[in-house]
Amino acid sequence: MSDFIVPDLKKMKLPRDLKKLDTKQCEALCSEIRQILIDTVSKTGGHLASNLGTVELTLAIHRVFDSPKDKIVWDVGHQSYTHKLLTGRLDRFSTLRQENGLSGFCRPDESVHDAFISGHSSNSVSAALGIATAMKLSGSDRHTIAVLGDGAFTGGLVYEGMNNAGKSETNLIIILNHNEMSISKNVGSVAKYLSTLRTKESYHKTKNVVEKTLDLTPLVGKPLIKAIKSSKKAVKNVMLGSTMFEDLGFEFVGPLNGHDIEELEAGLKAAKQLKKPVIVHVNTIKGKGYAPAENNPGEFHGIGAFEIATGNPDVVPADSYSTVFGHELTALGKKDSRICAVTAAMKYGTGLQYFSKAFPDRFFDVGIAEEHAVTFCGGLAVQGFIPVFAVYSSFLQRAYDEIIHDLAICDTHAVLCVDRAGLVGEDGETHHGIFDVSFLSGIPNTTIYSPSCYEELRLCLRQAINNDKGIAAVRYPKGRNSTIYEVSEPTVTYSHSRNGGRLLVISYGRLFENVLKAQEQLHNSGIVFDTLKLVRIFPLSKEIIDIINSYDAVFFFEESYRSGSVSEKYASVCSNVASFAINGFVKHGEIHSLLDSCGLSAEKIAAKIREFCDG
Amino acid sequence: MSDFIVPDLKKMKLPRDLKKLDTKQCEALCSEIRQILIDTVSKTGGHLASNLGTVELTLAIHRVFDSPKDKIVWDVGHQSYTHKLLTGRLDRFSTLRQENGLSGFCRPDESVHDAFISGHSSNSVSAALGIATAMKLSGSDRHTIAVLGDGAFTGGLVYEGMNNAGKSETNLIIILNHNEMSISKNVGSVAKYLSTLRTKESYHKTKNVVEKTLDLTPLVGKPLIKAIKSSKKAVKNVMLGSTMFEDLGFEFVGPLNGHDIEELEAGLKAAKQLKKPVIVHVNTIKGKGYAPAENNPGEFHGIGAFEIATGNPDVVPADSYSTVFGHELTALGKKDSRICAVTAAMKYGTGLQYFSKAFPDRFFDVGIAEEHAVTFCGGLAVQGFIPVFAVYSSFLQRAYDEIIHDLAICDTHAVLCVDRAGLVGEDGETHHGIFDVSFLSGIPNTTIYSPSCYEELRLCLRQAINNDKGIAAVRYPKGRNSTIYEVSEPTVTYSHSRNGGRLLVISYGRLFENVLKAQEQLHNSGIVFDTLKLVRIFPLSKEIIDIINSYDAVFFFEESYRSGSVSEKYASVCSNVASFAINGFVKHGEIHSLLDSCGLSAEKIAAKIREFCDG
Numbered sequence A, B: 001m002s003d004f005i006v007p008d009l010k011k012m013k014l015p016r017d018l019k020k021l022d023t024k025q026c027e028a029l030c031s032e033i034r035q036i037l038i039d040t041v042s043k044t045g046g047h048l049a050s051n052l053g054t055v056e057l058t059l060a061i062h063r064v065f066d067s068p069k070d071k072i073v074w075d076v077g078h079q080s081y082t083h084k085l086l087t088g089r090l091d092r093f094s095t096l097r098q099e100n101g102l103s104g105f106c107r108p109d110e111s112v113h114d115a116f117i118s119g120h121s122s123n124s125v126s127a128a129l130g131i132a133t134a135m136k137l138s139g140s141d142r143h144t145i146a147v148l149g150d151g152a153f154t155g156g157l158v159y160e161g162m163n164n165a166g167k168s169e170t171n172l173i174i175i176l177n178h179n180e181m182s183i184s185k186n187v188g189s190v191a192k193y194l195s196t197l198r199t200k201e202s203y204h205k206t207k208n209v210v211e212k213t214l215d216l217t218p219l220v221g222k223p224l225i226k227a228i229k230s231s232k233k234a235v236k237n238v239m240l241g242s243t244m245f246e247d248l249g250f251e252f253v254g255p256l257n258g259h260d261i262e263e264l265e266a267g268l269k270a271a272k273q274l275k276k277p278v279i280v281h282v283n284t285i286k287g288k289g290y291a292p293a294e295n296n297p298g299e300f301h302g303i304g305a306f307e308i309a310t311g312n313p314d315v316v317p318a319d320s321y322s323t324v325f326g327h328e329l330t331a332l333g334k335k336d337s338r339i340c341a342v343t344a345a346m347k348y349g350t351g352l353q354y355f356s357k358a359f360p361d362r363f364f365d366v367g368i369a370e371e372h373a374v375t376f377c378g379g380l381a382v383q384g385f386i387p388v389f390a391v392y393s394s395f396l397q398r399a400y401d402e403i404i405h406d407l408a409i410c411d412t413h414a415v416l417c418v419d420r421a422g423l424v425g426e427d428g429e430t431h432h433g434i435f436d437v438s439f440l441s442g443i444p445n446t447t448i449y450s451p452s453c454y455e456e457l458r459l460c461l462r463q464a465i466n467n468d469k470g471i472a473a474v475r476y477p478k479g480r481n482s483t484i485y486e487v488s489e490p491t492v493t494y495s496h497s498r499n500g501g502r503l504l505v506i507s508y509g510r511l512f513e514n515v516l517k518a519q520e521q522l523h524n525s526g527i528v529f530d531t532l533k534l535v536r537i538f539p540l541s542k543e544i545i546d547i548i549n550s551y552d553a554v555f556f557f558e559e560s561y562r563s564g565s566v567s568e569k570y571a572s573v574c575s576n577v578a579s580f581a582i583n584g585f586v587k588h589g590e591i592h593s594l595l596d597s598c599g600l601s602a603e604k605i606a607a608k609i610r611e612f613c614d615g
Helices: A016-020 A023-044 A055-064 A081-086 A090-095 A124-137 A150-154 A156-165 A188-198 A203-216 A222-230 A232-238 A243-247 A261-274 A291-295 A321-335 A353-358 A370-382 A393-408 A436-441 A454-467 A509-523 A542-549 A566-573 A591-597 A602-614 B016-020 B023-044 B055-064 B081-086 B090-095 B124-137 B150-154 B156-165 B188-198 B203-216 B222-230 B232-238 B243-247 B261-274 B291-295 B321-335 B353-358 B370-382 B393-408 B436-441 B454-467 B509-523 B542-549 B566-573 B591-597 B602-614
Strands: A071-074 A144-149 A172-178 A251-257 A278-283 A339-343 A363-365 A386-392 A414-419 A446-449 A471-475 A494-497 A503-508 A530-534 A536-538 A553-561 A577-582 B071-074 B144-149 B172-178 B251-257 B278-283 B339-343 B363-365 B386-392 B414-419 B446-449 B471-475 B494-497 B503-508 B530-534 B536-538 B553-561 B577-582
Touching: A016 A055, A023 A055, A023 A081, A023 A090, A023 A261, A055 A081, A055 A144, A055 A172, A055 A261, A071 A124, A081 A090, A124 A144, A124 A156, A124 A172, A124 B370, A144 A150, A150 A172, A150 A188, A156 A172, A156 B156, A156 B188, A156 B370, A172 A261, A188 B156, A243 A251, A243 B243, A251 A261, A261 A278, A321 A339, A321 A353, A321 A386, A321 A414, A321 A454, A339 A370, A353 A363, A370 A386, A370 A393, A370 A414, A370 B124, A370 B156, A386 A393, A393 A414, A393 A436, A393 A471, A393 B393, A414 A436, A414 A454, A436 A446, A436 A471, A436 A536, A436 A553, A436 A566, A446 A454, A454 A471, A494 A542, A503 A509, A503 A542, A503 A566, A503 A602, A509 A530, A509 A553, A509 A602, A530 A542, A536 A566, A542 A566, A553 A566, A553 A602, A566 A577, A566 B566, A591 A602, B016 B055, B023 B055, B023 B081, B023 B090, B023 B261, B055 B081, B055 B144, B055 B172, B055 B261, B071 B124, B081 B090, B124 B144, B124 B156, B124 B172, B144 B150, B150 B172, B150 B188, B156 B172, B172 B261, B243 B251, B251 B261, B261 B278, B321 B339, B321 B353, B321 B386, B321 B414, B321 B454, B339 B370, B353 B363, B370 B386, B370 B393, B370 B414, B386 B393, B393 B414, B393 B436, B393 B471, B414 B436, B414 B454, B436 B446, B436 B471, B436 B536, B436 B553, B436 B566, B446 B454, B454 B471, B494 B542, B503 B509, B503 B542, B503 B566, B503 B602, B509 B530, B509 B553, B509 B602, B530 B542, B536 B566, B542 B566, B553 B566, B553 B602, B566 B577, B591 B602
Parallel strands: A071 A144, A144 A172, A172 A278, A251 A278, A339 A363, A339 A386, A386 A414, A414 A471, A446 A471, A503 A530, A503 A553, A553 A577, B071 B144, B144 B172, B172 B278, B251 B278, B339 B363, B339 B386, B386 B414, B414 B471, B446 B471, B503 B530, B503 B553, B553 B577
Antiparallel strands: A446 A536, A494 A530, B446 B536, B494 B530
8 A cells, every 4th residue: 555556547548457456546546536527517517416426336347347348238327427437538528418529328339338328217127138148149158237226217117127137047237326316306116115225234244244255265256156155144144135126036235335445346246256137236325525416416417517616507597498387387287176297207307396396296206107107197187187297308209109008099188298309409319309299290189289489388288288189299398498589479379471482481399490590691682481380280280281382382490300200291291392300310419500410500491491592 | 595596697787786696696697707708709709718717806896896986997908808798798799899899908988987998018007096096186085996917017017107006095906817827928037926926825814814804893894904904913914925015015915816706805805995005916717617718828818719619710820921920030040040039928929939949049038028128139239139029010119219219329230020010900999000100210220111922021021130220120910911912023122013004003011902902993994003012111212202203193002000101201202192091090890891991992992093083
């Protein structure tokens, strides 16, 4: 310890050199990493609290296993920043979440150490089992490690994965990173059950037994397994009996102190030696090492840029589509006691905190369980209630079948409030809400609204709740209403503005602003065109078709995936419609820049129109 | 017992009068019902074994609870026939699964006693929780009962539901109908765990304790609860400790003998008195009371018409799209050891029994868990294997998000073999495969094939496995290739037949046969048109667009939901295309009759063409 050298991430061969560090060096490295995380995220924004909580765990994993020969699958990816730093991405870390920079999630095309894509919750066990099975088929005895938080345990996909993994005879290790938080406080009986494990005092015992066992065995390896297996009692001590996981066929190690690097490594080594499916329960503190994040892990889950000294965000948004929705729903809930609000672990993200406070009995946070949320809404609705499920567009994808089966077939009245519709910016492919128009419009008995400002959101919500039948979806983007144009006629249907042009330009939602900007840009060139703002975007409207047919040409700009889009549908019945929409997955970046790359910025829209008018 | 009167279902007020029967009459009624089930299903086809297994259970439920005030939610609905008979549908029972007749599943629009729709597995807990929550909000203390088989327990949606139900403080009763079979033998560690419960000898104890407790209490009701609750030991005896369910917050009753009406009723009464979420574990024998079904519950799960004396099906299909697929995949698997086959509890239904026998290590039955199946395929694929997931079209809906997130974003190569694509006939709305074209074509990096005969299925499968990148989906209908036309040029792309017409008629899959039939029908009227059979139906092809543009008019007939269909997509880029597709949910009935009602029979196609040519 006298020749202590502070490890320098910049100079290390990663992740190989991590194994050379002693405990003190590991601790120093963890401090260094925490500082990088805080510095970077304070500038770029991103997921901070979850990453601060898993610094030691990530280091321990990389010291006990050999990535990329062993495969690490990070669930959701909210906790993968340290992994990025420890696998040679320090030099690019300041580009985190910026266009052409590092992704905020795991991406196999970003690094060979990212074994599987992450972004949507609860997929890690199934993906890791696929990888572990492939290894077994290939004759490899390497390990696959899935790391997931207790929040992910509320998603049914985890159970499907565990049901298949328990009996799989693979070298699969599932690490439960238990911090009792996902995005907000976890809900449900599984979370409660896991908490009973967390609070068991036995991790010190585990630590001691594991260490003792290791001390007694000259070489780590078969002797260790033998030592553990020879004594049933010892096994029970090391593998703290957890009936639920044991019932599912797993060995169980833990709970381990997730901020004690030695205990973590001892536990992971024990799990590694077992050569069968193991659950390792690790207790961590979300936000560890940065007081503002420890005190407010929810606020520092996903955050924009902030001031390090105080933890105060750069700009506190005074309003957003989410909060406008939340306030309006609360007002409606006051008048109509049939209205219920449902969220899948996104109470704050969707703006439902106001409703939940006003009507706790009619508010339901179901955990990360979008499928259940929709079917549960179906049950409420058939009894005469009006369920409103507020959910991010890309996560609603998981409930596609339930929307068809448990709502649409019986023409059940339910309201889907689809937040984060359209491009979301820095979170990238997995989070852009570019498919909801396509999949919702492909379901019978569905009406879709895409308001272009706060007031239209309020109108559409009232219309959807009070007047519509069947499924009514109201979709709106992430963030604030940034329009510089006053909406003179808020509407739930459409607004047609005639200037005597032979060209009509249609759009909806926030993108309509870009059409107005293009109009302004082209004004000086003497290019005149008419505009149509759609608000009820589906089903198609006979009125709109008639309007379209009265023009020489119609350009329809749409912030949605092209195949299955509304513009495609109008184009299929009107021969003069040209559809401009998104043509594939879109990477992460700043929204206006992404829109431009999709041909949907004001400039690109203006260019298309100019081309047509000049042509 | 001397004045024993055999109960006559026809004359009873149902379900009310069921409560008046004594045990002997109940047993007689169960025999009567079994005979009706066997007689009817031998003519109509349907789900037999599962219904024979739940006769006593259904009767007990209706005697202990008051439908429709209490709500019964049947999972999947494979076991709802007795429920139909006991709720006044005897007179229409012979119309089961026939057009305009009774549905083979539960339908709220068929009876007030059908509390929720059924068809897709594992939704019952979530739906029942929604109903139970609505009751609680309305101040009702009525019960909601979800009945589900152990097969449904492999679906993640059940866990999402249980995670929320356990802590819900509702009068929710979940009845686990445990027969260790769903469609084929259940798989996974949950099934294994449930089996350990099943084999516990304690149900006699349960029976005795429950009965004793009932005897000791003069009135059923609060005294019973008190009696149970007052003694912790008694509670433990009655509520046989099942850690997994208890961990999830439920009380537990059982296992009960599912063919002993007295024991069932005692157990259900105990559950009813608890006034909180309860799991009732009921052991049943699938096929009970009909030897061929007891001996072959898999074969009698879903069956066509059969001869009662022998149990032999009317016609044993020598071949089907499923078996052709199964044989071809086995042949390909012989040549390429990277090919893996995955099914979600449909080994026989999808024709994978041949592959599973030949390559047991590369065959994976994951249970009713389509989401896991897709993500697991993603894991196999990133390690260089070629996963082939064979799945029914309507069940693949449940994996929509996983196809996007865990396959498409990384452009992972995986093959989806989409069986039961198009209308499936008697199973109706919940089972028609009319959405896969729309949702798969709405996902980037996806290629879709729709072969029109066995040989094309083989070609497409080889193409998808050996040559394609990304997601390749091969979709084919239920049953046999019935075409009377020889396919002279099997292809994986398209086949264009020129007769000098100014009209081109496009179709794909089995529907193309109807186009040829229409051609024949119109031949004598001197009406001539060209045809184009599409096999690779998506993405759109420049070649096809050029061909389309060379015609005055193009009629595109498609056995898929209209919104998001391929014909809509071609119509959006070619102004001369008219799209004829399915415009909403389609009820159950005989396939040709259903096609006719959708305007897709040969006659309706001919009529459209005649109209155009005469116009």
